[in-house]
Amino acid sequence: MWAHRVSEKRIVQPLYEREELAAITGGPLRPGGLELTGKLLHHSGLAPGATVLDLGCGSGFSLELLIRVYRLVAVGIDPSPLLLAQAGRRAPQATLLQATAQALPCIDGSFAGVVCECVLSLTGDVHLVIREMHRVLRSGGVLLLSDVYAHEKGRFSTSPRATSCVNSTVTLAMMTQALRAANFELLHFWECTDMLKQLAGQIIFDYGSLAAFWNVILGQATGQCTHDCTRTGVKLGYYALVAQKR
Amino acid sequence: MSTFSFAEATEWRCAACDQPLQPAKVKVTYLNAVFNVELMVCPACDFILVPENLAMGKMLEVEQLLEDK
Numbered sequence: 001m002w003a004h005r006v007s008e009k010r011i012v013q014p015l016y017e018r019e020e021l022a023a024i025t026g027g028p029l030r031p032g033g034l035e036l037t038g039k040l041l042h043h044s045g046l047a048p049g050a051t052v053l054d055l056g057c058g059s060g061f062s063l064e065l066l067i068r069v070y071r072l073v074a075v076g077i078d079p080s081p082l083l084l085a086q087a088g089r090r091a092p093q094a095t096l097l098q099a100t101a102q103a104l105p106c107i108d109g110s111f112a113g114v115v116c117e118c119v120l121s122l123t124g125d126v127h128l129v130i131r132e133m134h135r136v137l138r139s140g141g142v143l144l145l146s147d148v149y150a151h152e153k154g155r156f157s158t159s160p161r162a163t164s165c166v167n168s169t170v171t172l173a174m175m176t177q178a179l180r181a182a183n184f185e186l187l188h189f190w191e192c193t194d195m196l197k198q199l200a201g202q203i204i205f206d207y208g209s210l211a212a213f214w215n216v217i218l219g220q221a222t223g224q225c226t227h228d229c230t231r232t233g234v235k236l237g238y239y240a241l242v243a244q245k246r
Numbered sequence: 247m248s249t250f251s252f253a254e255a256t257e258w259r260c261a262a263c264d265q266p267l268q269p270a271k272v273k274v275t276y277l278n279a280v281f282n283v284e285l286m287v288c289p290a291c292d293f294i295l296v297p298e299n300l301a302m303g304k305m306l307e308v309e310q311l312l313e314d315k
Contacts, residue, residue, distance in 0.1 A: 197278075198280070201308040204307050210311070
C-alpha cells in the first residue's frame with residue numbers, strides 16, 4: 001500500500017482524470033471495461049459507417065474500439081480538456097468536442113447511437129441528460145448505457161470538492177422510469193454488479209483498502225465520507241442496457 | 247488486468263520439496279471475481295505462501311466486499 005500527499009489543487013481534479021487509475025485495469029476506469037462496451041455494441045444493431053456519440057468519452061478507450069473494431073463514425077464529447085487531449089492521441093479519427101452532457105452541441109437526430117458508460121451518475125441531472133441523449137438520436141436510434149445504481153433511494157452527501165460516480169446515484173426503478181418518460185424503449189438489460197465488485201477488489205489490492213483509495217483520491221474528509229456512505233446503508237450496483245428511441 | 251505484487255524475500259521454504267520460494271504470478275479467485283497477484287511460490291510443487299497480513303488485510307476486505315458485507 002502506498003500513499004502520497006495530495007495538493008489542494010489536485011483534490012478538485014475529478015477522479016476519472018487520474019492517469020494512474022488506468023493502470024489498475026489496463027484501460028478505462030469502469031466496471032466491465034471494454035468487454036462490456038463490446039457486449040453493448042454487439043446487441044446494438046449498429047452497422048459499420050453509422051455515426052455514434054460517445055458521451056463522456058474520457059481518454060478515448062471506447063472511441064478507439066468504436067472506430068477500429070466496429071468501424072463506426074465516432075464523435076466524442078467530454079468536459080475535460082485533459083482527457084480530450086488523451087482521446088485525440090488514442091483515437092485520432094474521432095471528432096472531439098468539449099461540452100457537458102446537459103447541453104449537447106449537436107442538432108436533433110444527429111446520431112444512430114449514443115454510448116454513455118459510467119457517466120450518467122456524474123452529471124447531477126439524470127432526467128435532463130436522458131432527454132438530451134434522446135434529442136440527438138435519430139428515430140429508432142439506440143442508447144447504450146452503463147452506470148452505477150443505488151440499492152436504496154437517496155444520494156450521497158459528500159464534499160463538492162471532488163467528483164466521482166458515487167457522489168450521485170439513483171435506483172434502478174428511477175432510471176427505468178426516466179427512460180420511459182423520455183420515450184425510450186428498453187431492449188436489453190444486464191445486471192453487472194459483479195463487474196463493479198471486481199473493479200473494487202482490484203482497487204483494494206492496489207491501494208490497500210477502499211478507504212485508503214478514497215482518502216488518496218479525494219482527500220481525508222471527502223474520502224472518509226464517501227467510504228462511510230458506501231459502507232452504511234447505501235449499496236451500489238452496476239447495470240448495462242440498450243434502449244431504443246421511440 | 248494489472249498484477250498486484252505481494253512477493254517479498256522470505257526465509258520460509260517448502261517443507262515437502264525443501265526448496266526456497268520464488269516470486270510467481272498467481273490467479274486468486276473468489277466467488278465470481280479473479281485477481282492476478284504475485285506471491286512467493288515453491289518452484290517444484292507450486293505451493294503458495296499467503297502472508298498473514300495479506301490474508302487478514304486486503305484479502306479479507308476483498309472477501310467482505312464480494313460477499314456484500
